[in-house]
Each structure stands twice: as C-alpha cells, then as structure tokens.
Amino acid sequence: MTSPLQQKIKITGPSMVTANRTWDGVVIYRTAQQGWSANLSDAAIVRTSDEARTLLGEATADDVGAIGAYIAPVELEDGGAIKPGNLREHIRSEGLTIDLLPVPA
Amino acid sequence: MYAYDELDRTLINERVSEFRDQVKRRLSGELTEDEFKMLRLQNGVYLQLHAYMFRVAIPYGTLSSKQMRALARVARRYDRGYGHFTTRQNIQFNWIKLAELPDALADLAEVGIHAMQTSGNNMRNVTSDQWAGVAPGEVEDPRIWSEILRQHTTLHPEFSFLPRKFKIAITASEHDRAAIKVHDIGLRLYKSAEGETGFEVLVGGGLGRTPFIGKTIKPFVHGRDILSYVEAILRVYNQYGRRDNIYKARIKILVHELGIEKFAREVEEEWKLMGDVGLTLDHSIIEEVRSRFSYPAYDKLPHMPDELKQAAHDPLFERWRRNSVFPHKVQGYSIVTLSLKPVGGPPGDATADQMDAVADLADKYSFGEIRVGHEQNLCLPHVAKRDLPQLWKALDRLGLATPNVNLVTDIIACPGLDYCSLANARSIPIAQELTRRFANHDTAELIGRLHINISGCINACGHHHVGHIGILGVEKNGEEFYQITIGGRADEGAQMGTLIGPAIPYAEVADVIEDIVEAYLALRDRPEELFVDAVKRLGVEPFKERVYATR
Numbered sequence: 001m002t003s004p005l006q007q008k009i010k011i012t013g014p015s016m017v018t019a020n021r022t023w024d025g026v027v028i029y030r031t032a033q034q035g036w037s038a039n040l041s042d043a044a045i046v047r048t049s050d051e052a053r054t055l056l057g058e059a060t061a062d063d064v065g066a067i068g069a070y071i072a073p074v075e076l077e078d079g080g081a082i083k084p085g086n087l088r089e090h091i092r093s094e095g096l097t098i099d100l101l102p103v104p105a
Numbered sequence: 106m107y108a109y110d111e112l113d114r115t116l117i118n119e120r121v122s123e124f125r126d127q128v129k130r131r132l133s134g135e136l137t138e139d140e141f142k143m144l145r146l147q148n149g150v151y152l153q154l155h156a157y158m159f160r161v162a163i164p165y166g167t168l169s170s171k172q173m174r175a176l177a178r179v180a181r182r183y184d185r186g187y188g189h190f191t192t193r194q195n196i197q198f199n200w201i202k203l204a205e206l207p208d209a210l211a212d213l214a215e216v217g218i219h220a221m222q223t224s225g226n227n228m229r230n231v232t233s234d235q236w237a238g239v240a241p242g243e244v245e246d247p248r249i250w251s252e253i254l255r256q257h258t259t260l261h262p263e264f265s266f267l268p269r270k271f272k273i274a275i276t277a278s279e280h281d282r283a284a285i286k287v288h289d290i291g292l293r294l295y296k297s298a299e300g301e302t303g304f305e306v307l308v309g310g311g312l313g314r315t316p317f318i319g320k321t322i323k324p325f326v327h328g329r330d331i332l333s334y335v336e337a338i339l340r341v342y343n344q345y346g347r348r349d350n351i352y353k354a355r356i357k358i359l360v361h362e363l364g365i366e367k368f369a370r371e372v373e374e375e376w377k378l379m380g381d382v383g384l385t386l387d388h389s390i391i392e393e394v395r396s397r398f399s400y401p402a403y404d405k406l407p408h409m410p411d412e413l414k415q416a417a418h419d420p421l422f423e424r425w426r427r428n429s430v431f432p433h434k435v436q437g438y439s440i441v442t443l444s445l446k447p448v449g450g451p452p453g454d455a456t457a458d459q460m461d462a463v464a465d466l467a468d469k470y471s472f473g474e475i476r477v478g479h480e481q482n483l484c485l486p487h488v489a490k491r492d493l494p495q496l497w498k499a500l501d502r503l504g505l506a507t508p509n510v511n512l513v514t515d516i517i518a519c520p521g522l523d524y525c526s527l528a529n530a531r532s533i534p535i536a537q538e539l540t541r542r543f544a545n546h547d548t549a550e551l552i553g554r555l556h557i558n559i560s561g562c563i564n565a566c567g568h569h570h571v572g573h574i575g576i577l578g579v580e581k582n583g584e585e586f587y588q589i590t591i592g593g594r595a596d597e598g599a600q601m602g603t604l605i606g607p608a609i610p611y612a613e614v615a616d617v618i619e620d621i622v623e624a625y626l627a628l629r630d631r632p633e634e635l636f637v638d639a640v641k642r643l644g645v646e647p648f649k650e651r652v653y654a655t656r
Contacts, residue, residue: 023132024202025156064134068152086583088522092154096523098533100187102450102504104544 009053016043016074017059019066027092030059040082040093108397109217117214124148125207149220153526159201160223165233165251166194166477170464175216177460183209190453192479194232226267228258232274234282235478239486241434244294247277249395268346269354286310286319286599289356303327309360312565316601317357320365333384337376401472401487406437416494428508443483444507448544451533452518453481462503470496512549514540521561528561530578530585538615555636571595573637575602585611592640605649617652624651
C-alpha cells in the first residue's frame with residue numbers, strides 16, 4: 001500500500017489534516033500543537049502543499065493515536081471560523097444527515 | 106435452526122481470544138495499523154467515516170431468538186442502540202469502539218455468532234433463500250448445503266488469501282430469492298430427470314463497477330460432488346485470478362476474459378486432476394449436517410382458521426395479510442415478512458428494542474426462529490395462521506407491519522455517504538424521501554411490484570444494477586448526482602438495468618422517480634403488467650422522454 005506521504009500532495013486552498021482516533025474511531029483533527037482534537041475549530045490550517053505535507057507527516061507518525069490520516073479542504077469564514085470544505089467532511093464533522101427514526105411526511 | 110457442535114464453539118471462542126490479544130497489541134502500539142488492518146478485516150471490522158463498523162455474519166439468514174437478543178445487546182451496550190441488516194444476510198453496527206470489540210465478539214460467541222470472513226479476500230458468508238426449509242415446492246432445504254460449504258471454507262488456508270472476496274448464494278426453489286445470478290458462484294439445487302439431487306452451477310456473476318450476470322458453467326453437478334467442484338473453481342480462480350489490479354481481481358473478470366467455455370474447461374481439467382481428495386460427500390456426512398438442523402413440530406391446523414376469517418373484516422389487517430404473509434409448505438402455517446422499511450425510516454435498520462421484541466414474537470409465534478433476507482427485511486418463518494391477527498397487532502405497535510413488501514417503498518439501500526468511507530453520495534435520505542412520496546398504500550398497491558435499489562457509489566452494495574429502478578450516486582464537481590437505470594432484476598430472470606440518460610442532481614431524484622412511475626402507470630397495457638415487464642416491452646425510450654423532456 002502506498003503511504004499517504006509517498007502520494008503527490010497538491011492543495012488548492014486552505015486545508016487541514018483529519019483522521020479517526022484509534023481506540024474508538026472518533027473523527028479527530030490535527031492541531032497546531034502537534035496533538036489531536038475532536039473539534040474542527042481546533043484544526044491547524046495549512047495553505048501550501050509543503051505545509052500540508054509536513055502536517056500530514058506529523059499526523060501519520062502518530063500510528064498509535066490515529067488511523068487513516070489525510071488532507072481535506074476547509075472553508076474559512078470572515079471571522080476565522082473553520083467550516084468543512086466538502087460534503088464528506090461536513091458529514092464527518094456534523095454527523096448524519098438522516099432521521100434515524102421514521103419521520104413520515 | 107442449526108446447532109453448532111463443540112468444534113464450532115471452540116473455533117469461535119478461540120477466535121475471540123486471538124482478536125482480543127490483537128486489539129490489545131494494536132492499542133499498545135505493538136502492532137502498526139498496516140499490520141493490524143488485515144487482522145481486523147478478517148474479523149469484520151472496517152473503518153468508516155465516523156467510527157469503526159462491525160459486520161456480523163448471519164449464516165444463510167437464520168437466527169434464533171436467543172441470537173437476535175444478543176444482537177440487540179450488542180447494539181445497546183456497544184453501539185448506539187440500532188443495527189443495519191445488509192443485502193448479504195449480515196448485520197452491521199456503525200459506532201463500535203475498537204477497544205470494546207473483543208467484548209462484543211465474546212457476547213456474540215456465547216450464542217454461536219461470529220464475524221469471521223465478513224470482510225477480506227476470502228469466502229464470505231454463504232447466503233441462501235430466507236424462506237429455506239419452509240417454501241412450498243422447494244426441492245430440499247438449501248441451508249444444509251450452505252452449511253457444508255461454510256464448514257469447508259471457514260479459515261481454509263487455500264481460500265483465505267484469494268485474489269479478491271468471494272461470494273456464494275444457494276437456492277432450491279424455482280423462484281430465486283437469493284439473487285444467485287449476481288454472485289461469484291450461484292448454486293441452484295434441483296432434482297434431475299433421474300431423480301438425483303444436484304446443482305446447476307453458475308459462475309462469474311457480480312455487481313460493482315463491472316457488473317455481470319453469472320453464466321452456467323455446468324448444468325448438473327451431483328450433490329455428493331459439489332464440494333470438490335466448487336473447490337476446483339476456487340483453485341482455477343486462485344491460480345489465474347489477477348492480483349495486480351484490484352478492479353480486475355474478481356472471478357467475473359477472469360470468466361469474462363477467458364470466456365465461459367475456456368474457464369469451464371480449466372475447471373473440468375482441475376477437477377479431474379484433483380481426483381479423490383476426500384471431498385466426496387457421502388450420504389452419512391450430508392445426513393450428519395442435516396441432523397443438526399432442527400425443524401418445528403408443526404401442529405395439524407386448518408387451512409382457514411376462524412381467527413383469520415374474523416380478522417378479514419378489518420381492512421388494515423387484510424391489507425397487511427395480502428402484502429406481507431406468504432404461503433408455507435405446511436397447511437395452517439404462513440411465512441411472515443417484517444418490513445424494515447417504514448415510511449421515512451432508514452432501510453434495513455432495526456433498533457435494539459425492535460430486535461428484542463422480534464425475538465419475543467419469534468418465541469411466541471414462530472418456534473423461536475427468525476430469518477433475514479437480502480432485501481433487508483426480517484421474516485418469521487413458521488407462523489400459525491390462527492395467530493396472524495395477534496402477530497399483526499404486535500408488529501404494528503413496533504412499526505414492523507408497514508404493508509409495503511415488494512412495493513415501491515420496499516427500497517434496498519446501502520449506508521451511503523452518511524456512513525461509508527467509499528461512498529460518493531448519500532443513499533438513505535433519497536430512500537427516505539421516496540418512501541414519503543409514495544407513502545399512500547393505495548397508490549403503492551396500484552403501482553404493484555416495483556423494486557427500487559440505491560447505491561451511494563459504484564461498488565453497488567445497494568444492488569442498483571438489478572433494481573427495477575436503480576439509483577447510483579456519483580460525485581460531480583463536489584455535488585451529489587444520481588444515475589438512473591430501469592429494467593434490472595435480481596431473480597431467476599436476472600438482468601442489468603439500462604441507463605436512461607445523464608445523471609440528475611440530488612434535489613430532483615424523487616421527482617424523476619415519480620415521473621418514471623407515472624409514465625409506467627400511463628403506459629402499462631393492463632394493471633397486472635409489472636413495471637419491469639413494461640420496460641422490457643417498451644424499452645427505456647418512453648421513460649427517458651418523460652424524464653428529460655422538461656429537464
């Protein structure tokens with residue numbers, strides 16, 4: 001299997017590194033303090049491909065704490081708030097978009 | 106029901122201990138994720154968007170009430186109180202913690218359930234007809250043969266590292282409820298003109314990004330030879346199947362590239378070369394497996410009991426009976442399908458409370474037995490007709506009596522982008538919206554049999570290719586779009602649906618399906634002409650015109 005670090009990394013906008021926590025699978029985000037947080041608002045934001053590669057390298061080095069780290073796009077609002085950059089990350093961050101119990105019309 | 110012997114119980118318990126140790130070593134850092142991944146997959150543990158997903162096998166779709174309660178306990182204790190029944194007679198839990206998985210496996214092992222080979226490149230759960238053993242006209246119970254194959258292939262070293270996953274389905278009825286033509290190997294049990302029991306063997310069926318209908322490789326293989334013949338197929342696949350390209354690794358690609366005649370010759374040659382390798386099933390072996398299946402002691406009951414005559418005056422009961430109750434091979438009994446497709450609900454999901462309640466109802470009305478079908482519904486296989494009115498009331502209270510079996514709202518759907526890391530688009534909210542659009546049961550009955558199947562990506566876990574209407578989620582420039590196919594079917598006349606045109610955006614899918622159904626109602630030549638038959642007669646053009654004329 002090709003390591004994420006061996007893959008060509010090219011980002012076109014602000015991005016973060018996300019993974020799942022090993023012991024329980026919870027969605028986590030790499031922070032600027034070289035740790036992990038379950039809150040997207042704590043994510044370290046990178047703007048260049050070199051920065052992204054470095055952040056991903058730090059993340060994948062933590063093989064015990066996190067699983068499946070990858071780079072994902074974000075949107076930055078005027079006030080600095082971090083929003084998921086696509087639907088997949090929106091669902092990972094905000095949760096299911098469905099009703100779990102039947103909801104008739 | 107099948108009773109596991111001491112060997113099975115030991116195997117399952119040892120597997121739990123082994124996995125407990127592997128998880129411990131993973132969490133301590135002794136095992137890297139690269140080292141651990143294959144080990145967790147061999148125990149049915151995937152990583153999905155939000156959490157680990159745990160897939161548990163329900164061999165040939167048969168569960169005891171005790172086993173169903175164990176599934177409920179896992180849902181409640183280790184997950185978020187519900188589970189998802191899949192299209193291959195498995196159940197998936199979506200929120201399980203890796204650290205707690207060994208305990209969940211241990212709880213399941215107590216009732217003889219496991220997750221072995223529910224993932225990975227090996228022989229997956231051998232599936233069968235959910236009506237096995239009770240369907241009128243069935244040649245014999247196909248689960249006996251499923252169990253023989255399960256025993257032979259479980260942890261078999263030669264089949265633990267196949268080029269790709271491998272799925273077998275078996276039916277013993279004229280009407281195929283197990284979708285055998287879209288499996289790697291499909292087996293149809295029948296009696297030859299000479300009265301011998303054997304199998305038509307199909308090979309190379311499958312869905313995914315390269316869908317194929319299985320082809321008959323041998324019209325008749327005697328029952329005693331089925332194990333060796335299947336092994337010959339697997340040996341040829343193991344030798345020639347591609348390992349260099351995951352997208353070309355399934356046996357369907359090998360069969361397609363070699364051609365069925367050449368593939369059949371290779372298998373025949375291998376079969377002869379194998380000679381007698383101890384795989385011939387003598388009568389005593391088959392009977393030993395058969396003897397471990399227990400069957401209810403049915404009472405002698407009238408065909409039309411008074412309780413049923415009286416209940417027939419209630420139109421709601423009658424609608425449910427007409428839709429969800431099916432003939433049984435024993436007079437006075439019925440097969441009852443429990444719809445897991447409530448209006449506005451996620452298809453195939455059941456809460457822990459529902460699972461416990463179904464277990465109680467199975468004890469009370471179905472000799473403690475429950476079945477799971479590939480259409481993502483449950484089934485009580487031995488219900489006395491006199492009990493149907495009481496059972497209906499109980500199911501209705503539980504939300505399990507929606508009278509929509511085989512109708513437009515009985516939708517098959519994969520978990521889609523709400524859960525799955527492979528998905529490109531959501532499946533469940535599309536299904537939920539469609540069930541609301543067609544919530545009126547009179548309308549659904551007027552439409553008649555119509556299977557809508559939805560997949561959130563080309564891997565086709567929602568079997569979209571073989572839906573009468575298939576819906577496939579794709580991603581276009583970051584947006585969810587859906588391709589629509591019509592005319593597919595998964596039964597004995599299995600065929601792939603035909604694409605009707607360009608993909609449509611998420612917000613328009615329900616409107617488009619309504620347009621297609623309205624076109625069908627206007628075009629069918631009589632009320633009995635099913636949607637899929639109308640498409641066969643008319644082709645896709647009239648439907649395409651209706652959908653795209655104003656878009």
